[in-house]
Amino acid sequence: MSMFPFGDIVEVRPVLVDVADYAVWGSVYRDFDGSINLYASICGSPHDCSIVFYRSIDGFSFREVGTVIEDGLTAAPFRFGDSYYLVYVDRKRGNRVRLAVSRNPDSGFRDEAIIATPQVFDNATEVDLGCNVSVRGPMINLIVSNILPYPRNLYLLRFSISGNFITAKPLVSGSGAPGPWHSLHNASVYRVSDAYYLLSASNDYSQKPYRGYIVVFVMDSPYNINDSLRYVLIDATQLSRPFVGRETELGTDTPSLLMMGDEALLYLSVVDRNGGPWNLYVVKYKSERYVH
Secondary structure, three states: OEEOOOEEEEEEEEEEOOOOOOEEEEEEEEOOOOOEEEEEEEEEEOOEEEEEEEEEOOOOOOEEEEEEEOOOEEEEEEEEOOEEEEEEEEOOOOOEEEEEEEOEOOEOOEEEEEEEOHHHOOOOOEEEEOOOOEEEOOEEEEEEEEEEOOOOEEEEEEEEOOOOEEEEEEEEEOOOOOOOOOOEEEEEEEEEOOEEEEEEEEEEOOOOOOEEEEEEEEEOOOOOOOOOEEEEEEEHHHHHHHHHOOOOOEEEEEEEEEEEOOEEEEEEEEEEOOOOOOEEEEEEEEOOOOOO
16 A cells, blocks of 8 residues: 555554553654654543653664653653653643653653643633644744544644743634544644645544544645645554454544654554554555655
């Protein structure tokens, strides 16, 4: 199976399986020393989540280091100067977007600021984040999604490195119609070569069987949604056999992209709609080169 821009799927492998009663969602990035860091949201229920740090050398086998945030969901990690930052949602303390900082990637995080409340995003009651931020000088850009109420849409949140709220504005809306564009959430923007890719989860809850997709907006500049090329990267149900070994309906969530030379590693969470928790997998693509 070949899919622009990442090429053929070479391999599908589990990363974290059966480590949480309800779900595990992951945010992956490469640190300056070459190691691959994973901040995993380990959830016993939708409102009981902690962020646990894992480290890897090859991007496939991860070693648990320890919990870094006791009450946190969908961490977006980044580094600024000599400090490590995590943007996350505090599920037990009001579903607010918070900024935490530490001198180390694996411990010592303390809350720096509350950036935004869910009501900023068109009076949402619950919000979720993408896995990746864009740093422009002292300003940070991050995509936020309203989880409740429906329909789910994407918003661009901008704040300062000190955690001061700057602005939040609608970015793109889910279609509301059945299909892969039904409910956009947990989206991130990545630069690959000379283009920008907005990867978003889109779980269709309009009718059973519920299905999960990863959709892509290809843009010539960050957040230029209006002029983007749009397509479906993953229909999880079509890939159910590589993921879980049998034909079944799957949901998918929280895409996190890591480029490894000519290869792309896409981390995402997958759930069997017939039962079981959300688990974390990685899809390995063999990159294709395009002549423009």
